Amino acid sequence: MFKAKALSLLVVFVMVVSLFAGCNGGGNEIKIGAIQPISGQVSAYGTQTRDAIQMAVDEINAAGGVNGKKIKLIVEDDEANPEKTVNAFKKLATQDKVVGIVGALTSKCSLSITKEAQQRKILMISPSSTNDTVTSAGEFIFRACYNDSFQGQVVAKFAQETLKAKNAAILFDNTNDYSKGLRDNFKKKFEELGGKVVVEESYATNDKDFNAQLTKIKGTNPDVLFIPDYYSTVSLIAKQVKSQGINAPMLGADGWDEITNNAGDEVIGSYYSNHYSPDAKDADVQNFVKKYQEKYKIVPNALAALGYDATYVLVEAIKRAGSTDPVKVQAEMMKTDKKYVTGQIKFDPATRNPVKSAVMVKVEKGADGKLTAGYAGTVNP
Amino acid sequence: MNFMQEFGQQMVNGIALGSVYALIALGYTMVYGIVKLINFAHGDILMVGAFAGFFVLTANGQDPSKISNPLMLVLAFIIAMAVSALFGVIIEKTCYKPLRKAPKINLLITAIGVSIVLENGARVIPWIGPNPKQFPVLKDIPIIDGISQMIKAQTGVFISPVQILSFIIAILLMLMLFYIVNFTKTGKAMRAASYDMGAAQLMGINVDNIISVTFAIGAALAAAAGILFALNYPQVEPYMGIMPGLKAFVAAVLGGIGSIPGAMLGGFIMGIAETLTKGFISSKLADAVAFGILIIILVIKPSGILGKNTREKV
Secondary structure, eight states: OHHHHHHHHHHHHHHHHHHHHHHTTTTTEEEEEEEEOOSSTTHHHHHHHHHHHHHHHHHHHHTTOBTTBEEEEEEEEOTTOHHHHHHHHHIIIIIIOOSEEEEOSSHHHHHTTHHHHHHTTOEEEESSOOOGGGGGGOTTEEESSOOHHHHHHHHHHHHHHTSOOOEEEEEEETTOHHHHHHHHHHHHHHHHTTOEEEEEEEEOTTOOOOHHHHHHHHHHOOSEEEOOSOHHHHHHHHHHHHHTTOOSOEEEOGGGTTHHHHOOGGGTTOEEEESOOTTOOOHHHHHHHHHHHHHHSSOOOHHHHHHHHHHHHHHHHHHHHTSOOHHHHHHHHHTOEEEETTEEEEBOTTTOOBOOOEEEEEEEEOTTSOEEEEEEEEEOO | OOHHHHHHHHHHHHHHHHHHHHHHHHHHHHHHHHHOOOOTTHHHHHHHHHHHHHHHHTSTTSOTTEEOOHHHHHHHHHHHHHHHHHHHHHHIIIIIGGGTTSOHHHHHHHHHHHHHHHHHHHHHSTTTOSSOEEOOEEOOOHHHHHHHHHHHHHHSOOOOHHHHHHHHHHHHHHHHHHHHHHHSHHHHHHHHHHHOHHHHHHTTOOHHHHHHHHHHHHHHHHHHHHHHHHHHSOEEOTTTTHHHHHHHHHHHHHHOTTOHHHHHHHHHHHHHHHHHIIIIIOGGGHHHHHHHHHHHHHHHOTTOSSOOOOOOOO
16 A cells, blocks of 8 residues: 555656656757767767757857747767667657757668658758758758769769769669769769769678679779768778779768778778868858867868758758747748858758759878878869 | 689688688587577677777787787787687676576577677777777788788789788687697597586586686687688777677588587688679679578578587487
């Protein structure tokens, strides 16, 4: 009897406490979620993007917040694993009741939550998911970067016009939407321009052995080798490329960002497309790089810049809407037309993809013996 | 490159991969042979060994991007194998021994639990952490580079120094194991215990010690395989043991679990089948073919290629 009473008291207590927890701060805060891979294979992106989002939120709050309210950022780690992204999303949507989410970072993770975000009318702006289909779930899904149709074309065009390549080999991850999308678009453009894709080989995420595929690729003697994947896998592939004796230059896309801190000399002479170059002369870029460096002591990568931009796009829309009603904020998001760190952002009304330019960078050895990514050209849409 | 050369090259890739699988498979098969336990934590012991090697090779005063001192490499192998052997024994004493009389399924579940603890334990330890780390690469060791160039000049097939080294080390370790099992007193006791544990005990064999020794040897082999794996695929992270562990387990079953030559054979078959499929059929089918071979073998010969047919005692 006593036990039952104690139990029911406890239940009542828990319910009351959770009631208070539910209302906590509801009045003077606007909650924004961020889903980023803070750990795991692409953590170098996730941590920098998180820091950049936090920096943007701190700046906004320091300037008085939005409509008299402070922004509260809730960060969740998804380890670049779509299942964990779904869990993080559910937590943000049901427990924290966020207005919008900056994330996810990788295309595969973003795709795992777009449908539900659309259904629940939660504004989602992915800073860096470039796969073409990310924004097709509906009008509440945005992104701050260009997409892979464009990126694949940029790399293909660069390979033909600047590197004068005729034969290309592709090695891609056939279980990753990002990698597959880039491969399709690269191939299409490269062949359109008169080149030939001589060999296409694939692997699965988390594979470590690429010797078989590379032996096959070596046999076809390509002019360039396109590897559309993220830096940690690329560094593993690149070592095997060199130990198999393939000397064709390697090409990559924005997933290569951070390769200079995560690979050795084997990637020297490779090229990849990116969203911005921290050594560009642009005032917005310089200002952002300076602020970020002061705060976190490192030069921000492109994904950090995109995270920063995405946060501003979302918050400024909330500000203009004057409320957190998702439909009103969505309408204001569509009206975005302003120059940010990574360039002009104006959403295409049908696809909600921003129309932006890309830069190509080359991996070189700097004077201090460290690898650097040097600016090699800008390609406009 | 003509077809024969390409085929030779792919065989080399397959044998190099297979020798790593074989080393891991040996640990599975030895433990199974004696305690009838499929030690699912074995792949994670590989990870522990790889990290132990990583810390030796990147310790103070060395270039973290390459290994050019063969002595450091030897030291890395010795320390990693010792650390892993210790891990193996501790796990056996604390987790498996209390359950020796319990149903086998309990032991199996415990093994899965140990595996999860090791993976996630490694994730939270600050100097390991969840992020992949670059393992140093083998570079500028004149003897092995020389062999590699000689083979290239003679046959046109390119065997990278790492592949040569992993093959040599794997074979050496297998020979050592062969010697221990067949020509030492401990080996005799191990064989006796695997044949009939009760009778072995009655004959005065300290079965507890023999089981510990078996776990220690299995774990040491996994550690060596871990370093070889990390040399071939230079990246270490807490989950790195899962896939090679699984493949090696399949290799052990393929060769006949409980049989030591079977594990070696199974490892090489898996490595070669996987590589040749990637090279000549399609890289998407690599795992399907490797596991398909397993199914075919098990249908034709359920105890594996070199496994003994054991009848269930009623």
